Amino acid sequence: MIGQITEDVWSARGRRVVDRCDTLGMGPYSDMEGGLFRPYLGPAHHATIERLTEWMTQAGLSVRLDGAGTLIGRYEGSVPNAPALVIGSHIDSVRDGGRYDGMLGVVLGIEAVAVLHAESLRLPYAIEVVGFGDEEGSRFPVSMLTSRAFAGTLGGQDLTLCDAAGVRLDDALAAFGLSSRSLPDAARSPADLRAYLEVHIEQGPVLEAERRSLGVVDAIAGQYRFQATVRGTAGHAGTMAMSLRRDALAAAAEMVLAIETCGRAGPDDLVATVGRMEVRPGASNVVPGEVVFTLDIRAGNDVVRGRAADAVCAALHQIARRRDVSLDLVRQQDLPATPCDPSLTAAMAAAVARTTGAAARHLVSGAGHDAMVLAAITPVSMLFVRCAGGISHHPDEAVEAGDVTLALRTLVHVVQSLDTPDCATRTRSDHDD
Ligand code: HGY
Ligand code: MN
Ligand code: MN
Numbered sequence: 001m002i003g004q005i006t007e008d009v010w011s012a013r014g015r016r017v018v019d020r021c022d023t024l025g026m027g028p029y030s031d032m033e034g035g036l037f038r039p040y041l042g043p044a045h046h047a048t049i050e051r052l053t054e055w056m057t058q059a060g061l062s063v064r065l066d067g068a069g070t071l072i073g074r075y076e077g078s079v080p081n082a083p084a085l086v087i088g089s090h091i092d093s094v095r096d097g098g099r100y101d102g103m104l105g106v107v108l109g110i111e112a113v114a115v116l117h118a119e120s121l122r123l124p125y126a127i128e129v130v131g132f133g134d135e136e137g138s139r140f141p142v143s144m145l146t147s148r149a150f151a152g153t154l155g156g157q158d159l160t161l162c163d164a165a166g167v168r169l170d171d172a173l174a175a176f177g178l179s180s181r182s183l184p185d186a187a188r189s190p191a192d193l194r195a196y197l198e199v200h201i202e203q204g205p206v207l208e209a210e211r212r213s214l215g216v217v218d219a220i221a222g223q224y225r226f227q228a229t230v231r232g233t234a235g236h237a238g239t240m241a242m243s244l245r246r247d248a249l250a251a252a253a254e255m256v257l258a259i260e261t262c263g264r265a266g267p268d269d270l271v272a273t274v275g276r277m278e279v280r281p282g283a284s285n286v287v288p289g290e291v292v293f294t295l296d297i298r299a300g301n302d303v304v305r306g307r308a309a310d311a312v313c314a315a316l317h318q319i320a321r322r323r324d325v326s327l328d329l330v331r332q333q334d335l336p337a338t339p340c341d342p343s344l345t346a347a348m349a350a351a352v353a354r355t356t357g358a359a360a361r362h363l364v365s366g367a368g369h370d371a372m373v374l375a376a377i378t379p380v381s382m383l384f385v386r387c388a389g390g391i392s393h394h395p396d397e398a399v400e401a402g403d404v405t406l407a408l409r410t411l412v413h414v415v416q417s418l419d420t421p422d423c424a425t426r427t428r429s430d431h432d433d
Contacts, residue, residue: 001416002119013111014405020055020107024048024091025099035096035395039163040134040145041069041172048091052106052131059110060117061129067182068149069173071131075113077123083194084126085418086378087112087411090135090147090370097136098201098397104385105199106131108404112411125194127415132370139163139172141227142333147370151377152187193378195344197414198371199407200382201399205390206363213403214410215361216348217382220372221269222302222337224309226295228255228316229328234281234289249279249288251323258315259295266308269300269366295329300364302337338372341379348381351413355406367392381414383407 023029028047030036038044049071053063061073071091074084089105109129116123132150137143140161148154159170159180170180207215232246256274263272277293297312299305313329320327345362352360363384371380385407388398 002115002121002412005115010405010409011401013115014408015401017104017107017111017404017408018399018401021099021103024051024103024107030093032096036093036099037095037097037138038091038093039095039139040092041176041178042139045069045092045133046176049131052091052110055107055110056129059114061110061113065178066150067178067185068146068154069133069176069178070146070150070186071133073110073113073129075116075127075129077125077127079124082125083192084128085123085194085415086128086130086196086374087198087415088128088130088132088196088370089198089200090133091131092134092136092138094136094138094393096395097138098392098394100201100385100387100397100399101203101392102132102135102200104201104399104404108199108408108411111408112415115408115412116415123416123418125418135368135370137225137333140169142225143368144335144370144373145169146186147373149183149186150188151373152184153373153376154183154187188377190377195341195418196371196374196378196380197344197348197411198369198380198382199411200367200369200384201387201392201397202363202384202390203365203367203387203392204363207361207384207386208388208390210361212358212361213356213386213400213406214352215363215384215386216345216352217340217365217371217384218345218362219300219340220338220365220369220382221298221300221367222305223296223298223333223335223368224305224331225333226297226309227330227332228252228293228295229330230255230291230293230320230325231328232289232323232325233287235287237285237287240287245287246323246325247287248291248325251319251325252277252291252293254319254323255316255327256293258319259312262308262312262315263297265311266299266304267301269364270298270304270308271366272297272308272312298366298368300337300366305337335368335372338375338380340371340375340381344379344381347417348383348410348414351410351417352383354413355409383410
């Protein structure tokens with residue numbers, strides 16, 4: 001076990017995690033001026049991998065890039081080829097996003113290994129710190145591409161998927177020095193892995209409202225992604241009589257309100273969102289002929305989510321019929337609600353209690369995470385860190401260094417506690433951090 005580490009050293013390490021996330025929150029680690037946008041396989045992704053490789057190497061990790069572009073740092077254990085403990089999150093971001101969503105879990109994982117490395121401590125299993133390149137789906141229409149490649153659940157991914165600029169996924173992989181043929185090589189065997197731990201900002205208001213630094217995640221809400229295409233008739237804004245119009249945007253607008261009504265009709269954890277809409281031809285003096293919009297439906301319970309999706313689909317088709325427009329509604333993704341592993345979560349909760357002095361707050365995550373994909377091949381647990389105002393997917397996303405320090409101490413504690421056969425039941429109260 002690690003020796004006595006002073007409060008100052010822990011605080012300095014927590015501070016460094018925050019500073020590193022801040023460093024990566026701007027150019028060249030962002031592909032947008034004046035904010036953060038780090039899409040999968042873009043120049044910022046490449047620059048970020050280079051910087052993370054530098055920090056991983058300093059922390060004693062040997063680094064590689066897998067076939068999907070996931071960065072993997074490995075810290076060998078004392079028992080060769082024992083199943084590895086994986087710690088990680090995603091390094092991509094939404095457009096004009098925050099500096100800590102995803103990246104905090106990767107940089108904090110590196111710092112946890114740096115603590116062990118500084119003590120020349122080797123556990124009886126390897127530790128891998130991973131940075132998934134696409135969790136948000138902010139470039140291509142589907143999300144979790146790289147953790148699904150890692151979990152071997154990518155299936156016959158449509159490599160002809162295009163980003164907004166019309167660049168195909170397989171061409172983007174090639175431009176990054178990867179090949180679509182190498183995607184399957186990223187798949188890991190469940191036998192290789194011991195567990196997956198992800199530290200992530202809460203992206204919600206609960207921990208702040210209850211004045212808590214940390215929380216543990218019992219389950220992650222399931223999510224659907226749809227793409228809706230509404231087609232009417234484009235026409236001259238000055239001469240097309242209102243009574244003759246098949247206005248695709250007016251129909252889509254009514255559909256968005258119907259989606260909101262369905263979302264509000266369910267339990268609090270049911271949410272329905274239209275995040276992006278394209279209006280074509282998009283001229284001020286042309287009645288819109290076609291509208292494409294995204295639809296995101298989530299709930300902690302898959303029955304509730306399924307019923308809500310059915311209600312939304314029925315409502316949208318009814319609006320299309322009444323307005324004599326066509327509606328093409330394609331479900332692009334279905335990520336089931338995912339429980340976290342109970343014994344790992346108990347170990348995480350015990351570590352939170354030890355580092356914070358208070359019983360851990362258990363939460364359901366409304367946000368999706370790579371952990372829901374990794375759960376297909378290994379037990380997963382998530383640790384939430386308070387974020388200011390619960391704000392996320394926004395440049396005002398913020399964390400307190402003190403909370404990050406507590407998260408680091410908790411993670412290091414859990415990592416060490418997993419070497420006991422019954423890690424869930426034994427709290428290692430007699431141990432230094
Ligand atoms: O959409 C989500 O929940 C995650 O931020 N990708
Ligand atoms: Mn996100
Ligand atoms: Mn995230």
